[in-house]
Amino acid sequence: MAEHISKQFDLELETIRTRVLQMGGLVEAQIVGAIDGLMSSDIAKLDKVIAEDALVNAMEVSLDEECQHIIARRQPAASDLRMVITVIKTITDLERIGDEAQKVARMGKTILLADRVHMPRFREIQKMAEVALAMLRRALDAFARLDVAGALDVARQDRKLDEEFDANFRQLVTFMMEDPRAISMSIDTIFMCKAIERIGDHAKNISEYVVYLVKGKDIRHTALEDVERIEL
Amino acid sequence: MAEHISKQFDLELETIRTRVLQMGGLVEAQIVGAIDGLMSSDIAKLDKVIAEDALVNAMEVSLDEECQHIIARRQPAASDLRMVITVIKTITDLERIGDEAQKVARMGKTILLADRVHMPRFREIQKMAEVALAMLRRALDAFARLDVAGALDVARQDRKLDEEFDANFRQLVTFMMEDPRAISMSIDTIFMCKAIERIGDHAKNISEYVVYLVKGKDIRHTALEDVERIEL
Numbered sequence: 356m357a358e359h360i361s362k363q364f365d366l367e368l369e370t371i372r373t374r375v376l377q378m379g380g381l382v383e384a385q386i387v388g389a390i391d392g393l394m395s396s397d398i399a400k401l402d403k404v405i406a407e408d409a410l411v412n413a414m415e416v417s418l419d420e421e422c423q424h425i426i427a428r429r430q431p432a433a434s435d436l437r438m439v440i441t442v443i444k445t446i447t448d449l450e451r452i453g454d455e456a457q458k459v460a461r462m463g464k465t466i467l468l469a470d471r472v473h474m475p476r477f478r479e480i481q482k483m484a485e486v487a488l489a490m491l492r493r494a495l496d497a498f499a500r501l502d503v504a505g506a507l508d509v510a511r512q513d514r515k516l517d518e519e520f521d522a523n524f525r526q527l528v529t530f531m532m533e534d535p536r537a538i539s540m541s542i543d544t545i546f547m548c549k550a551i552e553r554i555g556d557h558a559k560n561i562s563e564y565v566v567y568l569v570k571g572k573d574i575r576h577t578a579l580e581d582v583e584r585i586e587l
Numbered sequence: 588m589a590e591h592i593s594k595q596f597d598l599e600l601e602t603i604r605t606r607v608l609q610m611g612g613l614v615e616a617q618i619v620g621a622i623d624g625l626m627s628s629d630i631a632k633l634d635k636v637i638a639e640d641a642l643v644n645a646m647e648v649s650l651d652e653e654c655q656h657i658i659a660r661r662q663p664a665a666s667d668l669r670m671v672i673t674v675i676k677t678i679t680d681l682e683r684i685g686d687e688a689q690k691v692a693r694m695g696k697t698i699l700l701a702d703r704v705h706m707p708r709f710r711e712i713q714k715m716a717e718v719a720l721a722m723l724r725r726a727l728d729a730f731a732r733l734d735v736a737g738a739l740d741v742a743r744q745d746r747k748l749d750e751e752f753d754a755n756f757r758q759l760v761t762f763m764m765e766d767p768r769a770i771s772m773s774i775d776t777i778f779m780c781k782a783i784e785r786i787g788d789h790a791k792n793i794s795e796y797v798v799y800l801v802k803g804k805d806i807r808h809t810a811l812e813d814v815e816r817i818e819l
Contacts, residue, residue: 423672430662440655440675447676528774532767538760545774549781 364429371421371442372499378414378449379495381407383488385456386554390484393463393477401467404460411453415446434571441568445498448557452491455550455557459484462547473540479523480544483551486516490558497565506569509562516555523548596661603653603674604731610646610681611727613639615720617688618786622716625695625709633699636692643685647678666803673800677730680789684723687782687789691716694779705772711755712776715783718748722790729797738801741794748787755780 385404392400422443466475490512497505527541617636624632654675663671698707722744729737759773
């Protein structure tokens with residue numbers, strides 16, 4: 356009987372872990388869809404991303420409630436409890452990533468429909484999105500395989516993403532100063548880059564939860580150099 | 588013995604609730620300090636806000652671990668478990684609010700030290716911050732008193748905050764088009780307003796957790812009108 360219950364519990368934990376990865380796959384697709392929609396001027400693709408937000412939100416609510424049921428019913432201790440709490444926090448960050456992808460899609464749609472003379476610099480947005488997407492995939496992979504090294508990689512990539520944002524930003528301010536007609540376009544580009552940068556922040560949050568989960572050590576708020584020293 | 592354990596548990600729950608409110612008070616003080624520092628050109632005040640970030644982070648880590656200990660040790664069911672999970676989520680949002688306040692202080696410090704000709708429009712930032720601060724106080728008050736009506740008020744105020752941001756933004760774009768020398772200042776102002784807007788978002792998140800806590804109903808992602816209809 357105890358073994359049966361224990362196997363059921365293992366199955367429940369495995370199920371929520373799988374559902375987290377499914378939710379992760381969905382928001383990854385939203386990011387890809389938003390960028391593809393921009394680059395190919397495909398309004399239908401952007402609309403699909405916008406519509407998917409409701410599904411992402413529903414997954415968050417459902418998974419959150421399932422996690423609380425598991426805690427109440429199975430009364431997990433120590434590392435199993437940390438796993439479930441990690442899932443609760445991770446799905447919040449995934450839902451926020453989906454929100455940012457939706458914002459990029461909405462902003463892109465508004466811009467494309469306005470048929471403006473000066474178009475935003477989608478290429479810069481695409482390059483940042485590639486980095487953010489890689490960070491998200493690595494964070495989810497680190498979660499799936501409980502891989503601390505992979506999780507720490509994400510923190511490194513976040514610096515790279517912030518540097519790309521700063522570089523894009525300085526470039527856009529220069530454009531605005533050279534040509535006031537480019538101001539509106541530049542502002543739109545900055546806001547879309549900011550949304551991508553926040554996706555990277557959320558991916559970094561997820562990777563930090565993974566390190567805490569595996570090491571029982573909270574590295575949030577610990578400088579990257581200190582963490583790397585701990586790992587050696 | 589059971590009564591003793593039960594009383595101890597009640598005390599533990601009361602203690603973490605009190606600590607959440609203390610943490611809330613600290614990030615409120617950071618917002619106030621950042622704005623006061625800007626308006627009175629007080630670098631020391633801004634430095635204090637920046638330094639307080641380490642304390643806010645430490646409070647989050649400590650409270651998070653205490654919550655997990657309580658869950659493992661007391662195995663709370665139903666509403667007590669929801670309370671503890673609510674605390675775990677709330678402290679994450681409070682920590683992020685502290686981050687945004689710190690960003691405003693850092694940006695303000697950089698601007699003041701640069702001694703620029705065109706200064707950012709701190710008055711607009713101050714007005715937005717007053718709304719965001721009221722939202723945070725109301726959300727924490729709603730948490731303390733388990734007050735759904737107060738929590739719903741915060742969602743309404745968030746719309747008002749977003750509208751103020753949009754109005755400020757349009758005004759600043761106009762300035763930039765009229766005078767390219769005002770571009771740098773305008774961008775700084777926009778980024779500080781964005782940080783304030785995100786503080787409002789986090790306050791709204793906290794108020795939504797309170798509604799979920801009290802009603803056992805997840806109103807996150809539910810339109811404000813639908814929620815108000817539910818309440819009637």
